[in-house]
Amino acid sequence: MRILVLGAGGVGGYFGGRLAEKGEDVTFLVRSQRKKQLEKSGLVIKSIHGDYSFSPKLITATSEGVHPFDCVLFSTKAYHLDQAIADVKPFVGSDTTVIPLLNGIDHLSTLQRAFGEDNVIGGLCFIETTLNADGEIIQTSPAHRVVYGEFNGEKTNRIERLETAFSYTKTSFVLSDCIEQEMWHKYLFITTLSGVTTLMRSPIGPIRDVEGGRTFIQSLLQEVYEIMVREGAPVSDGIVQQHMKTMESMTYTMKSSMQRDIEKGYMTEAEHLQGYLLRLAQKYDVKSDILHIVYQHLKVYEKVQKGTDNQ
Numbered sequence: 001m002r003i004l005v006l007g008a009g010g011v012g013g014y015f016g017g018r019l020a021e022k023g024e025d026v027t028f029l030v031r032s033q034r035k036k037q038l039e040k041s042g043l044v045i046k047s048i049h050g051d052y053s054f055s056p057k058l059i060t061a062t063s064e065g066v067h068p069f070d071c072v073l074f075s076t077k078a079y080h081l082d083q084a085i086a087d088v089k090p091f092v093g094s095d096t097t098v099i100p101l102l103n104g105i106d107h108l109s110t111l112q113r114a115f116g117e118d119n120v121i122g123g124l125c126f127i128e129t130t131l132n133a134d135g136e137i138i139q140t141s142p143a144h145r146v147v148y149g150e151f152n153g154e155k156t157n158r159i160e161r162l163e164t165a166f167s168y169t170k171t172s173f174v175l176s177d178c179i180e181q182e183m184w185h186k187y188l189f190i191t192t193l194s195g196v197t198t199l200m201r202s203p204i205g206p207i208r209d210v211e212g213g214r215t216f217i218q219s220l221l222q223e224v225y226e227i228m229v230r231e232g233a234p235v236s237d238g239i240v241q242q243h244m245k246t247m248e249s250m251t252y253t254m255k256s257s258m259q260r261d262i263e264k265g266y267m268t269e270a271e272h273l274q275g276y277l278l279r280l281a282q283k284y285d286v287k288s289d290i291l292h293i294v295y296q297h298l299k300v301y302e303k304v305q306k307g308t309d310n311q
């Protein structure tokens with residue numbers, strides 16, 4: 001299977017790298033600066049699951065004579081979505097399967113409009129990776145899981161081919177028959193985790209441990225859950241309690257990728273994650289005071305950064 005990874009950052013670089021390590025035919029679509037860096041130093045993964053570095057196959061938006069790929073792992077930030085869609089279009093054919101690994105939900109309809117509803121399946125990932133100053137992919141906690149599947153839960157021929165390609169890597173690719181629900185559950189989790197860790201400028205441990213911290217986390221989870229219920233999202237009844245348990249079990253030093261981006265002075269996905277939910281809250285008139293504060297804080301951060309944006 002010919003796999004194209006769109007974006008050789010924390011997520012795409014890691015999972016694409018693990019597939020290449022296994023021997024799959026993986027190509028990365030990159031922009032010019034990243035291309036130079038990868039040509040010079042290779043793609044380097046530093047991980048507790050084993051380091052790996054190699055010279056990746058690279059293309060750019062202007063590469064010619066490249067046939068459409070069988071599968072695209074879409075792993076850019078949401079704020080790069082439109083340009084990334086335009087850049088990858090020449091390499092997507094009628095039989096290409098697009099698997100988005102972004103956090104959130106709003107990108108799904110955009111991708112379906114761009115590539116056709118049937119070409120996009122569901123996807124998400126759990127991992128904590130970031131690029132260091134040398135462009136190396138640094139994994140900072142053990143989780144490394146991609147979840148994917150058809151929206152109707154069927155085990156189609158293309159899913160069987162993907163299963164074969166994704167098996168026996170050092171990371172885990174999990175097939176789901178309820179991917180839409182898993183995506184909303186992850187969305188609930190990340191909106192809350194990124195919200196509290198960016199607002200408090202702290203990893204999860206200290207937030208959890210100060211008086212009122214757990215209540216604050218749970219209140220935000222509850223607010224977001226209620227917005228999702230009003231939207232008719234397929235979220236399960238006990239998901240707030242389940243996510244609280246996960247928040248409890250995470251390592252003390254666990255951060256969100258949005259928080260790491262803020263530490264580097266980068267843009268955030270606030271509009272895509274918290275902003276989208278706030279618009280739903282307004283539409284259905286659902287109480288969303290904490291979400292509002294989280295969002296307002298991120299918008300102020302972005303305004304201050306404007307002009308010094310280094311991405």
Ligand SMILES: NC(=O)C1=CN([C@@H]2O[C@H](COP(=O)(O)OP(=O)(O)OC[C@H]3O[C@@H](n4cnc5c(N)ncnc54)[C@H](OP(=O)(O)O)[C@@H]3O)[C@@H](O)[C@H]2O)C=CC1
Pocket residue numbers: 006007008009010011012029030031032033034075076077078080083084085087101102103125126127128129130131257269311
């Ligand atoms: N990192 C994490 O721990 C996790 C992140 N996620 C989610 O995954 C998604 C990706 O995050 P992450 O990997 O951290 O982000 P990164 O910023 O590390 O990587 C994104 C990559 O996309 C590249 N890119 C952007 N536009 C294009 C384009 N037009 N053509 C080619 N490459 C492009 C960027 O390249 P360039 O170098 O040129 O800017 C960058 O390398 C986000 O939605 C995030 O929320 C989900 C789970 C965990």
Ligand SMILES: CC(C)(CO)C(=O)C(=O)O
Pocket residue numbers: 103125126127128190193255256257258
């Ligand atoms: C919570 C985590 C690390 C899980 O994958 C994540 O999705 C993020 O920080 O963006």
